Amino acid sequence: MAELVLDTSVRGAGLVILSERGTVMGLREVAGGAASLQEGLRDLLAAVAAPVSSVLVARGPGSYIGVRSGLAAGLGFAQGRGIPIHLVGSLRVVAETVDPLGARALVLRSAGRGGVLGQLFAASDRGWTAEGPSRLLSRDQDIPPSWLDGAGIVDPDGVMPAGADGRRLPPARSLDRALARLGAAAEGPGVPYDQVSADYAVRVGAER
């Protein structure tokens, strides 16, 4: 029994097959585009003999087409096998690369075109738990002080605000080990096949 994990929300992420114990049995990077995703998936499934019994997909935020392609492929695969599909926020995946040293963490990622994605997490016995929705700032906006309040910063893309360097939380785990932790935590029947949706991040200032 194994779990197929897809994270196509950012460059450098990819496809992983995890064993029941959470060890990485296979890993493929995908370049983007439906054909590359398909090739990676086909190749990975051929290389890892263990039968896949569940699927975990990063639901964004991140590249719109990347996120939706990964979700669609994961959904098709899960539905085709009749196995559960679980969804996880892309920024949560990044949060899981860091040990919960403090009580809170702010994950920052570049959203391309000068945008910045951010989400706050609180430490819990199940790893990091989101404190609120993922948010998108435009190039010209400052990071709201409340985001920084008491939070260590996880910042793989270097989009940290000036002067906040001291709060940087260094990665303690590789991305595939972060995925392994999340895979182990995803149990149960998963999301119904007709309720799979992406997370597009709330634009800061557009909230009511």
Next chain:
Amino acid sequence: MRLLAIETSCDETAAAVVESDWTVRSSVVASQAQAHARYGGVVPELAARMHLERLGGVVEQALEPIAGGLRGVDGIAVTRGPGLVGCLAVGVSYAQGLALATGLPLVGVNHMTGHVLAAKLAEPDLEPPFVALVVSGGHTDLIHYRADDDVALMGATRDDAAGEAFDKVARMLGLAYPGGPEIDRVARSGDPGRYRLPRPLLPDFNFSFSGLKTAVLYLLRGLDPTDPKVVADVAAGFRLAVVETLVAQLEAAAESAGASQVVVAGGVASNGLLRETVRERFAKVARVVIPAPSLCTDNAAMIGAAGLVRSGRRGFDRGPLDAEPGLRAYAA
């Protein structure tokens, strides 16, 4: 051979099961028209988002009448282009996931060929050659379908597609989106002879609807567009002008190709007046095939039909498929 077909190229999320004897076992279409109506046109980002949210349920529904569900089908057909890139990516990636999970073979098909081959679902004994008028929101094409891998474009629109012109004129008349069905509805009570609009006839079987659209704009300046009688009469006059233009070029093309069969397909082919007029004009000279309206607007059964033809001729696709937003219409 029984195919599960998937269509997500624009704003309809659709799945169908089609048999090789051209029987449609199921055809499910989740229309997004209402969601896009308030923007007056299809919003690509919103469309892609909705495809992802609906596709799983739509496929489940399409498989309901099939004993064994997915185990009861022999292959999967999916639209690979042309269309909106984000929308196509959802359908293609989903179909690939499904194919990998089940081991079913996959065939990628051309959406526009699908529109034409919907005619096979309407009249299975239709065989090429034939001339087809394909009219939709994005296309107004006259094609010579000589054989399944020999399709020649005889003419196309130089500016707006007929469906687009319907949408724009509907907006001028204060009618809802999508404009085609609305104009068709309102025009029924109108007098098509009250306002004479131009019939733009270009050489070489080409079309141009922007002049006609501008003529409506000028005409409305001197009229009261809130008067329902005016709206109905202008709608009727406009519909007649579009239909007569389309049919005149179809007649010319059919004659030039020496066609004994004509097909009318695409979303605008669900227009009542266009259907009647083509049947009337060709009654004595050619066989006319026009699919039922539900097979003219975007659907997955037509993708299944095109998938049957393509996989029958060339086999299923071996390598990975990509979404091809700019795929040339009718390309094999």
